[in-house]
Amino acid sequence: MVSESMAALGKKRSTIREIFEYGNRRAAEVGRDNVFDFSLGNPNVPAPDSVRRAIEELAEADPVAAHGYTSAQGDAEVRRTLAESINRRFGAAYTGDCLYLTAGAAAALSAVFKALTCPGDEFILFAPYFPEYVCFLESGAGAKCVVVPPCETDFQIDFDALEARLSPRTKGVVVNSPNNPSGAVYSEKTLRRLAGLLRAKEAEYGHPIYLISDEPYREIVYDGAAVPFLPALYADTIVCYSYSKSLSLPGERIGYVLVPPEAADAGDLYAAVCGAGRVLGYVCAPSLFQRVAAKCAGETADLSVYEENRRLLYEGLTACGFSCVKPGGAFYMFPRSLEPDDVAFCERAKKYDLLLVPGADFGAPGHVRISYCVKTETIRRALPLFEKLAAEYR
Known part of the structure; x- marks a missing residue:
């Protein structure tokens, strides 16, 4: 016998990691550039x-x-x-x-x-x-x-x-x-x-x-x-x-x-x-x-990239109807999902290869997390897909 609680944790990884692994599998099918993975807080700017x-x-x-x-x-x-x-x-x-x-x-x-x-x-x-x-x-x-x-x-x-x-x-x-x-x-x-x-x-x-x-x-x-x-x-x-x-x-x-x-x-x-x-x-x-x-104490990577990503994503999402509190820091946006069931909303987003994380995992159902520590061009290419997703709810 093993610890049932530990086995349960091992069999079900965090939702964030599950979505990230799904993105890797999907990228192998359609190409990395065609998957818009906003799941993981993995910095995209190089170390100094x-x-x-x-x-x-x-x-x-x-x-x-x-x-x-x-x-x-x-x-x-x-x-x-x-x-x-x-x-x-x-x-x-x-x-x-x-x-x-x-x-x-x-x-x-x-x-x-x-x-x-x-x-x-x-x-x-x-x-x-x-x-x-x-x-x-x-x-x-x-x-x-x-x-x-x-x-x-x-x-x-x-x-x-x-x-x-x-x-x-x-x-x-x-x-x-x-x-x-x-x-x-x-x-x-x-x-x-x-x-x-x-x-x-x-x-x-x-x-x-x-x-x-x-x-x-x-x-x-x-x-x-x-x-x-x-x-x-x-x-x-x-x-x-x-x-x-x-x-x-x-x-x-x-x-x-x-x-x-x-x-x-x-x-x-x-x-x-x-x-x-x-x-x-x-x-x-x-x-x-x-x-x-x-x-390297006191130094940072080029964090200005995240500021531009935040601007593009916030302006793009609000323009197509998302309700979102503008973040003051970090590199995540947490808009309301366009239907009450945030898990169902994230599943629908996969149709456009938009990988988002349900807010329920963060103790805030009805929202989704979008990690924007990605290439700026990725956000530009993703915004028309967010618009198509939003159009389904109008």
Whole structure:
């Protein structure tokens, strides 16, 4: 016998991945250029040239060290360098001992959830949310997810709904800004209100409520938007970061957990993250790309491509009748589906080889996610197909 729950997860991959694999099969039939795959958040812009140079320098200088083990929490010099970069950007005073390097944001989140969860603990998710949060929390950590419904006019926080769901069992609140899948960016005013509410509930319940900030899209914002640095607003914040989007390195799996010393029980919390990594089998983050991240700290790929893609897609979709909140960041659009059943709508879109992801998977049925980290020409060629799809509903 095997674990039934694990077998079920293995037999049914995430909907996003299923659509991506369908796209690969379809591309083999009709040609890659004839499939308009908007399913996966896979950056289409290349990594900056500094990444290539860093890889070459590191591999040539000491190939054994470049590919060898590091300390479980990450190479000490890398962690120091990354902490200094964070300090310069956000006016902080962290040391390398505040950072635990991970195989991307997924490993960072999994380690944090595992580190925090005690029997009976609950975590708040704001819909729409990244679907794997539920897998990481419930199947990975044994916690319970409590979902705050979406505020569909702007995808900001519904504070009345949040307050109704907070309880003495609440261990953490997960925020993702810029958001996958809506592209919403929480303002400083919103986050200060959230911090104030959580501080009041901490005092009422007599225990910390951790704010887990999932930040892989931090650098991808538009129209002059700013992403506030949450530890500066709320002491009990844990940051989970990934270089997958900023440096266009999703397949290299490199990120970190930041445990600020101001957070409640920070020493034990950091130790618990390390322990969780040990239990989960995270021997160390990829050593070569630890050092690449340190050499390229503060740099980004050419993110301006996403801004042009956003403009084209938003103008094109709204012109043919889609209702959509204009995203302030990330590289996703989350329009309403043109029929109440978003799954059926995505199936109909396949007739035009438009591959979209149903909003139900993100806790927001009646919407679809469109990932626009694709070639700009792909969007131009897809817009007439969106128009044909929309015409079926008129």
